[in-house]
Amino acid sequence: MTSSFEIRAVTTSAEMEMFLDVPGLVYGNDANWVSPLRSDIAKQFSPNNPFFGYGKLQQFIALDSANKSQAVGRIVAAVNRRLIEREGKNIGLFGFFECISDFAIAQSLLNSACHWLREQGMTVARGPIDLSTHNNCLFLVDGFDSPPMVMMPYNPSYYPEFMEEDGWQKAKDAYAYNVALDKPLPDKFEKGYRIACESGITFRPIRTKGDGFTQDCISLYHLFNKAFSNNWSATPRTEKEFLEEAKSLQTLVDPDVFPIAEDKGKMIGFFMGLPDYNIPLKHVNGKLNWLGIIKFLWYRRQIDRGRVIAICSLPEYRRKMVPLGLIYLGMEGGRKKGKPYKRGELSWVWEDNMPSRKLIEASGGTICKTYRVYEKGL
Template sequence: MITQTAKFDIRPVTSTADNQIFLDIPARIYAKDPYWVPPIQSSIAKQFTPTNPFLNYGKLQQFITVSQENSQPVGRIVAAVNQRLIEREAQNIGLFGFFECIQDFTVAQALLDTACKWLREQGMTVARGPIDFSTHNNCLFLVDGFDSPPMVMMPYNPPYYPEFMERDNWHKAKDAYAYDFPLDKPLPPEFEKAYRIACKSGVNFRPIATKGEAFERDAKSIYQLFNRAFAPNWSSTPRSEAEFLEEAKDLRDLIDPDVFPVAEYNGEMVGFWMGLPDYNIPLKQVNGKLNWLGILKFLWYRRQIDRGRVIAICSLPEYRRKMVPLALIYLGMQGGKQKGKPYKRAELSWVFEDNFASRKLIEAAGGKIYKTYRIYEKVL
């Protein structure tokens, strides 16, 4: 199926050459953007191989757009059906993701229309996105806060993307926020007090293990906690333990244990603060390729890392009375500020706008909203 217009063609990705065009499009879109961080191409390509676990419960179709005038690629999109999401929400919700487009509304509209047409053919009645297969992967469009680079594993896009969505009659499904934490200001004394109360209550705190069987045990415990604590999250779908452990292994060498404390009670993990150094700083220098030269550049520029991202603060509900969430914030922040650490600021992201319990806690710790992200929906 090739959709033709006066200026460009849209076609499904059906060959190795098409797939390479798909992978190369972001570099063209962001060629002059000082904040964009090229993703590792091999990691993106891996998601479109037959071994992707998503294909066990979902299906997808990649599309690319090519100019008729000069044969240059001008956009891409992926339409996907996540059966787990459909079962969870009891609604035929289709997804679009991996969206990139030049600053031309006609191209954007054609891409979105093509994805929606494919989703309708699969029996979907609502389209939602951007979501790259699931909210565990890359998702959300940045809609406010374009004056600074994204932190590790956070989305980034040109300001005209949300404008195109509104112009094409998509509506806001939900917003999410990124919070800025300057590390030169002390936490309110209630957080240290909460840590002492938690310790007296029998809660034990330690850094996450990063080696051998101990790492695998901790990764499995975190997986169980994720499923128990975050299962009710909007648009979230469960991952298998194998999927989660594969992702954890990819991140193991990037962990700084001092900013990744875990909480235990009677030997069982009951909470964690998941912090990561902002590896976008060295990744920006490798141009999306971790070949031998890219690895050398990564190792060299990682010394410039001076900020970190807090991906999640998790505690089982029954341990909140033991002050575990506040204690984890205290330990995570203290770990980032200790002597010898390079961190000057941290970002906690992302938090849905209606997650008032988490937002209240984050704001009490001094976090300030500095970026806003959005997921859109459209009735098909």
């Protein structure tokens, strides 16, 4: 417990460094935590971030009065005008929240974020969402016994307790599903693949090099916008934003677990799997300097699991069994001889997305983690 502290808006480079240091203090003894790359977090606050073309934010840190060189908590309040336009109400966001186990500090950070949002004319606060749901979002509320998969959130178990104690309400839950790879899929998935092929659908792995990769990413971008445009709390990305993120993942893609479905050369679905690079990232301590790169390359050989980020098919192709065909190919790709994967995780899926949940559960997936977004009236 910290007897005396102050909340300060981040305005200097020194305060920014303290902001970035907070997770190391919070998770120092947590064996399951995987530090995100420090440069990736800092990049979110660069003036070059496209977010600043349609939003604004304010960072806050909590300082221990006895040691003002060490921040013991942090939070970001943000206004995303795209989200406001989409939902038709003044929703403000909080994100990047980290705090030591001290409710008074956590409450003061949340209050500071809410006060700033209220000054911007917001009437509802929602989070944790790091500027948009395309970035890190959600608090883990159940399933603290294992490390997070790549690009998935993780937090201490006391965060949800703090939220409830401060009067925040559940807005929506999301689930992560464990998928065993030592058991074959039910026959209907292979049958669905055969039906899709007979109806003229073709399948191939994503291209990972040169112009082929760029062309596939542009097609993925348009398909994402069409298929997921109505997702809750989601906002559209520009093609530039999408391609920038895709290029950062280019060397990490395993084409065997990233099949694409096409109809006469037009992309109409995909199964987006990715090896769990959190396994090597755990050893680089958030920094990909020369030593971090060496460690990453060494420990990537230990990857034995993967994450399914999304399964997508245009609605008009579902009767042609395209989703079943994609799942069949993606899962079989992970089981191929020589592949290291022992299990997979499909994450995350909103609790009310019953079509996707039923499909995942039919393939043998079982809920292994629960996540939550909170809201509070301002």
